[in-house]
Amino acid sequence: MRFKLIYMDNGATTKIDENVLKTMMPFFTDKYANPSSSHSFGQDAKDAIDKARGRIAESINANDDEIFFTSGGTESNNWVLKGVAFAAKKEDKNKNHIITTKIEHKSILNSCKWLEDNAGFTTTYLDVDKDGFVNPEDVRKAITSKTILVSIIHGNNEVGTIQDIEAIGKICKESKVLFHTDVCQSYSKSELDVKKQNIDLMTLNAHKIHGPKGIGALYVKRDTRIMDWQQGGSHEKGMRSGTENVHGIVGFGEAVKIAKNDFKKNNKYISELRDKLIKGIMENVENVKLNGPDIKENGNKRLSNNVNFSFSAIEGESLGGYLDQKWVCSSTGSACNARTLEPSYVLKAMGLTDEEANGSLRLTLSKFNTEEEIDYVIKILPKIVEKLRYISPIGKVVNYFKKDKKE
Amino acid sequence: MSVHLSEAILMLKYSEETMKRFSHPKYVGEMKDADAVGEEGNFKCGDVMRIYLKIKDNKITDIKFLTYGCVAAIASTDALCETVKGKTLEEAEKLTWKDVVKGLGEMPTIKVHCSVMGIEALKDAIKKYRNGIKPVFDDEEPCCEEMRKIGKVNE
Numbered sequence: 190m191r192f193k194l195i196y197m198d199n200g201a202t203t204k205i206d207e208n209v210l211k212t213m214m215p216f217f218t219d220k221y222a223n224p225s226s227s228h229s230f231g232q233d234a235k236d237a238i239d240k241a242r243g244r245i246a247e248s249i250n251a252n253d254d255e256i257f258f259t260s261g262g263t264e265s266n267n268w269v270l271k272g273v274a275f276a277a278k279k280e281d282k283n284k285n286h287i288i289t290t291k292i293e294h295k296s297i298l299n300s301c302k303w304l305e306d307n308a309g310f311t312t313t314y315l316d317v318d319k320d321g322f323v324n325p326e327d328v329r330k331a332i333t334s335k336t337i338l339v340s341i342i343h344g345n346n347e348v349g350t351i352q353d354i355e356a357i358g359k360i361c362k363e364s365k366v367l368f369h370t371d372v373c374q375s376y377s378k379s380e381l382d383v384k385k386q387n388i389d390l391m392t393l394n395a396h397k398i399h400g401p402k403g404i405g406a407l408y409v410k411r412d413t414r415i416m417d418w419q420q421g422g423s424h425e426k427g428m429r430s431g432t433e434n435v436h437g438i439v440g441f442g443e444a445v446k447i448a449k450n451d452f453k454k455n456n457k458y459i460s461e462l463r464d465k466l467i468k469g470i471m472e473n474v475e476n477v478k479l480n481g482p483d484i485k486e487n488g489n490k491r492l493s494n495n496v497n498f499s500f501s502a503i504e505g506e507s508l509g510g511y512l513d514q515k516w517v518c519s520s521t522g523s524a525c526n527a528r529t530l531e532p533s534y535v536l537k538a539m540g541l542t543d544e545e546a547n548g549s550l551r552l553t554l555s556k557f558n559t560e561e562e563i564d565y566v567i568k569i570l571p572k573i574v575e576k577l578r579y580i581s582p583i584g585k586v587v588n589y590f591k592k593d594k595k596e
Numbered sequence: 597m598s599v600h601l602s603e604a605i606l607m608l609k610y611s612e613e614t615m616k617r618f619s620h621p622k623y624v625g626e627m628k629d630a631d632a633v634g635e636e637g638n639f640k641c642g643d644v645m646r647i648y649l650k651i652k653d654n655k656i657t658d659i660k661f662l663t664y665g666c667v668a669a670i671a672s673t674d675a676l677c678e679t680v681k682g683k684t685l686e687e688a689e690k691l692t693w694k695d696v697v698k699g700l701g702e703m704p705t706i707k708v709h710c711s712v713m714g715i716e717a718l719k720d721a722i723k724k725y726r727n728g729i730k731p732v733f734d735d736e737e738p739c740c741e742e743m744r745k746i747g748k749v750n751e
Contacts, residue, residue: 504643506666507618514619523666547664580624580670582646582662587633588732589724 195562198518199494200346200553206399212443216436224433234435241442248445250382251408257425258438261405262373263296265392268407269369270300272415274310277337286335290315290323291538293342320482321350321539329360338367344375347535348481349495351379358387373397377448378493389413400444404437455556460493462554462563467496469567474574476501494554499545502584503577508550511573522549611701614671621670623677627660633731634721636713643669643710647717654684672697672711685722
């Protein structure tokens with residue numbers, strides 16, 4: 190019999206909220222019309238999309254006409270990079286420089302690489318400090334006359350570091366360079382205001398905030414120079430054609446509504462669970478290090494749901510494997526878990542050694558986690574670490590020469 | 597524009613047999629009276645393998661392993677130990693990767709190298725034994741800089 194699953198991988202995706210699902214269901218069966226159809230049946234679907242668009246715009250203090258729906262965070266990030274790059278190049282051939290960081294999501298890094306390889310753009314990848322923070326002054330220093338865009342992730346998906354996007358946005362505004370931020374992880378966990386924070390472009394998605402997968406959005410400030418992304422029947426004001434994912438959009442809107450209403454309550458609850466888990470593990474395991482901002486001094490600069498440890502002398506995939514057998518879902522920055530067999534580039538950018546990165550474990554919480562689950566993980570995790578350290582050769586010393594031959 | 601096929605077709609799902617071995621490995625542990633010790637691997641990819649052998653009359657009478665490694669490394673090396681125990685050094689040397697993993701079901705392609713490490717460590721141990729390199733167990737002195745570092749992550 191399968192025990193009750195303990196899901197602590199909410200940085201990967203979240204469980205859809207039952208109420209979100211309820212609002213989506215009629216759009217599969219009863220209200221299935223195409224929103225582009227002129228009959229009233231079609232107009233009902235269009236109204237539902239407009240309502241969701243309004244809620245999303247309101248949640249980041251934007252205007253409704255600045256929200257464009259996409260298939261998710263990856264698409265929004267691809268659109269931003271390529272759309273802004275080609276629009277700038279069309280206007281001025283010399284404009285070819287992008288600034289980002291070493292700790293972005295792969296959809297940003299690989300889009301930059303694509304622009305470098307195929308369209309003659311250059312990218313500056315900014316360093317971060319040991320806790321994963323970008324120094325806003327580094328952004329200022331990196332901006333040149335050729336710079337078209339600064340793209341910096343708001344809340345980091347691996348270690349939970351929340352960047353000072355207001356300071357970075359101000360610098361970009363002063364330098365007249367577009368500023369994009371990916372808020373997929375921080376949406377519903379940190380205050381967002383595109384006007385106050387001087388944001389020109391913002392990547393949003395639904396499935397990290399208990400909404401459905403396959404739906405996201407891009408906020409584009411009015412009059413921002415960006416190319417249209419997908420050509421067809423002129424949906425999304427001609428910027429991103431394709432029949433709208435109506436049920437997804439409706440679910441996204443509802444997820445945003447719930448997240449907004451419960452913002453304070455949820456974040457207080459989740460960050461308390463986070464702090465309990467961090468303290469519980471630090472007190473019960475030796476040679477463990479918390480990756481990302483410290484909760485005592487910088488608790489509000491860390492995503493409320495993110496926990497990331499490095500355990501010495503053990504390998505993260507095995508750790509996750511034993512947790513999985515206890516029905517705990519986690520993730521790791523270990524090379525062994527990666528397709529490239531390289532340890533996490535985010536942890537490496539923060540200055541962790543290969544050993545530390547390979548021994549990393551990420552636990553990401555949500556409103557559906559309970560205190561009992563935290564207690565259970567605090568109980569079993571130290572035992573698993575102990576077992577793996579027993580299996581590990583590290584620290585168990587063998588010399589291959591007789592003592593008299595030793596140097 | 598290129599896509600690395602090895603990445604595209606990657607499958608990281610382990611077989612039931614592999615998971616069973618991983619959950620309850622029978623041959624893990626330190627062997628302080630080993631006649632030979634072999635090592636393989638590096639820290640970067642997250643795998644270090646050590647194999648201990650007890651050898652009598654050219655036969656491997658006992659075998660244990662330690663690993664700083666992943667699910668595949670633990671499971672496949674445990675299977676290797678079972679295969680090797682009781683074999684002569686010559687028989688053990690001839691073992692291939694296929695001999696080891698055949699009882700484990702399908703192994704994710706990218707994980708093959710993790711399961712080869714056990715064999716390499718075994719060969720290293722046999723080579724050292726033949727060359728007369730005897731292990732000395734010394735708890736006082738770390739044997740390399742990297743091990744010293746990792747033991748002190750917290751400092």
